Amino acid sequence: MSLPPIAAGVTAEAVAALPTRLRGKLDAAVDQARGWPIAREGAIVTVRPDDRTVVTLTTPVTEPGDATCSCLLAPRCLHRAAVLSAAPVLTDDPDSSPPLTAPMDPPPSGTAQAPAQLAGTKTASEISPAVTGMPTGSATPGSAKPGSAKPGSAKTGSAKTGSVKSSGQVTSAQAGAASGLWSAAAAVLSTGIPGAGAVARADVLRGVHQARAAGLHAPAATAVRVVEHLRAAQRDDPSFRLADLTNDLRDLLVSCHRLTTGDATAAGVARRDYEPVGDLRLSGLFCEPVRAATGHAGAVTYLADARGRIWLVSDVKPANPEVAVSAARASVELGEVRLSHHDLSRSGLLAVNAHASAAGRLSHGRDRRAVAAPGTGWFDPPLDALWRADPAAQADRWLAATTVAPHERPAASDLAFLDGVVLGADHRGLLLAVGEGAGAADRGERSGQHGHDLVVAATAPHDDPALPYVVNLRQLAAHAAGHPIRLVARFSGVRRVAALAFAADWLPSRHGGHVDLGTTTLTRADLPGAGPVPAATDDDPPPPPLHLVRHQLERVVAAGRTALLSGVDDGAGRLTAAHLGAAASVLAELRAAGVRRTRDVFGRLDPHDADGLARAWLVAAVYEQAAAQVVTWSAWQARTATVTLA
Template sequence: MSGRPVVSPLVIAEIVSAAPARLRRKLDKQPQIANEWDWNSTTDGWQISTGNETVALEGQVEITDHVRCSCLLSPRCFHVLAVLSVLDIDDAPVDEPTPESSQSHDEETQPEQMEIADAQRDAANQLWKAAASVLAVGLRAAGTLLQAELLRAVHECRCQGLHRLAAAGMRVMQDIRLLRNLDAAFSTDAAHSDLTELLRCGWRIIHSDGTADSEWIGTARRKYEPIANQRLTGLFTEPILTRSGFAGVLTYLMAEDGSLGTISNVRAGTESRIFDAWQTGAEFGQLSTSHEQLNRATVLVQKATRSKDGRLGGGKDCRAVVVDGSGWDTPKVAERWAVPIHEQIERCFQHESHPETHRPAGWDFVFARGVILGGNGEELLFQPSSAAVPLWLTIAQDQSPLMYRTNIVLLSRCQNLPVRCVVRVDLAKPGTASILAISSDPLAEESDCQLKLPEEFRRTVSLGIEELKRGHLTSATRTPTLRNHSFQMETRPDGLEALRRCLRGLLLGGRHAIPTGRLPELTRNVRRLEIQKQPMAASLLGTLARSATASQTDFEGIRFPNDPSPLAETYLAASCYEMSARRHFEQDGWRQLDTQ
């Protein structure tokens, strides 16, 4: 959908609410039909030919007057509904500020506690009820009318300054679209996390005592704070390729205080744009160097800015110049490889508990020194020097234009290769991380297999975008060395599969995912949790089942209660418990890395 306009959530909500019910039901059966129509770009916007009628869009669809159809029912017609349903929704992305706006450093910083106005509480309650209604029927059955209610509530939250809540609502909306369109990008775990975030944030605001922590409110735009004159050392560049149609590169640099910053070049486009961005000049402090050079360079900057999540910005007064440096051998950078891995993992878990916008750049990175024992063509078995057991290093993104797989296959043919590497840990999978960048280890003992890189590499390789050659290795076998190796970390099961299945079932199928015929099975699962000495999990599972199946009978038959809020509250409590317990067991699994 690259190039098509975006549509305001309020426009969709208004047109869907005004459309006849029969048209909404027709769209629910054919949500993607507009993609089959003929789309043509014009000087004034877009024209979509449906065969018999024509829909016209005037630029970005911000008001209902920006969309019209040639049929008599416009804009309350099926053609308009279908076209709007396939447009990307304007989610007010948090972009980097312009050079002029980034100079507003004297604005007041957001206080830690903020007052909650009655209008904000009402907006949060409106979005809570919309989310509860979606949960009651499940994401699969959340039709256009429920989607419109959700979008109207998101718009109201955005107008009232509840930015974190509005962003969570938009993610839930995107999850609904992905699932109903059978898009491969849909993730049940991600959708569960998004809905839990929405309910949790909404509950905090609704039940606040008049004030709330600023992190629950969020910000409309990413805030940039001035930083002192800095010496930044390039670490590596990561290719970015998303299913939503964005591509480019992201370069990580380390400051003298050990914090990480990022400079990006990510725009709408296909995979071919990655290599264009890699060779394009970095947009920072009037630099005239490419990301290909920046990721190995040392940069001196003045009057720059940085956001909480590490994005580096600069206005018209920012100055940056590239100087000679030592790369990964710079003392401050080299210190990161001296920190034991288990300490770095603990720090990752601490950062994970914070909102995404408050996590520093590279919060899930681990700097590891050790030996590649071999590989199976898909993964590398890596023995860190500061850990008792090895790690499996996996492919970060397995997409054809990227070089991760090619490099992993070559490294799989190496035995006892000493390296330094930067990996991104998968906290949900103890013992597993994806490898991002690699370098030879100057402190390692002599080995038959060594990494010998050309001078232009400066001893480091960004594995997603640069290709290792056979000539860069002093020794390698013809085939992967560990084809039949099955080492895995021992992880204790948390015993919460029954609760987890119930939560995922409700998420996708709503109340009907727990039919009365399954109640005996749920009762057995509750009893099993009690025997396992998990009384809280047992209580939550029982309450969740009762809330989902609660019904009332009258002359019209058996019906579910009109207010789904009790179900949403129970779902939220069970989700928070499940996430907390899972994190505890995951953290316990990662502690096996600690040397005895």
């Protein structure tokens, strides 16, 4: 049994109330608290640190009085603070906080015209291809700013109203809350993961509490993810990814910078409205398990209408990560429909007077009116049209969507629909020879020379062995090489995607037309065996060495300012030799900010040094993000790979 989510302000108050002599013991106590016995009886959760002490939590824990301890030092005791610090953070609204997935490389955001510009965001209506889920053309990425969060998961329940929108101006309270979050994030950067203990995380949570009170919902949600990443790093969780923490810290600092400079659009919204969208006839596409850094888990089913727009039915809520393994077999309550996510993704749905958010998440529950209907195969209309779009146009749609405010971004805007031939695997992942989107793979048109194909690497969205992604990709590489597949994936970088589901004409019928790679384990009997494999070569020039900038950014997050004492000058020199003068310049400024330490008249370290480091780090991070997007866009537009039959 796990601890219930705790409001950010409650945890921050408990840590702030600790005497100084106990704060130094808090990190060790938090590690011990994860092993203390937990019992639940109704809304009461009890934790027993020892035979004579009981910490009682009355759920939902939203006030300090909801968490009590029986020891003599309560409420300023170590037991209470340790339990609250070990529990997940209660989100203000699950619909806007957890990401649906954890991509291998979250997509960057920037522009080819102004890579380091902190510009405003577009609205969803300005990128109709992303809203509909169907790309209609090819274009370079538009003006962008680094986004503050990934799309959130859908609320499991009925339609909601009462969205809190920005007034258009940043109030003094909002500016103060943004400054508090900036200072807390800057402190994390200054010390790195080793110094981001329970006390430092409580400072971030205090900023989250103030941000929510001031209506800064998007920065608060990003800060919660930062705290959860830091907790995962401290307990050596295998699911921790330094890249995810680096991206969320960048997004948090960008949001705070925009707010303190008067950009109220960075505040986000408290909740997504569910508006009537009329009657819908939907066909199931696939389902995927969800394991979010915010402590949410569950499953999401993707469906498509006759026009190709993607809709979601989500069942994601605070739960143990293990819930994601079995969530796909759980029942979905949507009107009269009582299908599991697995079955719904293979059948159809007829919804009357449906309600959905702007991102395409369907409101569901018993008060909705819907019935099950026959499904449609991936090779039949209307779903077949999703794979007819050129991969380059799909990449344009993905990159364009990253310029939209996160709360308005279509949830399926980063999906890739690819037809390809399995080439095998290398260090990058499963390799596919992907055509121009004309459906050549499913028709078996693979003979001869295809000079316009791309070689795409498909990786696992999660490398947790409890989810069968990695095992399934290995099976495909070993026993389906040379055979065509139709793939649904999530764009994740330069000719890289995270594979979610696939279909093929050789797939046994017992799978219902396709295989969800995160919920179903393939066996050898499901695969056709290796056939003649096309020999693929890629003549693209090597990409610019932007990884040198990224490496230094992640070093600072991992180890703090001490990581900048060595190794930076060599990277700056290599960037200069590659004619990337701007990259070398931001790296040199980062190093200077890292080694610069000043003292006041009393000999104390100046706290403004942390602010200077955060600003230099943010400049380098925004540059790297924008430049990486330009490289990614160029890679998906190129057509230089050649494929010949061996």
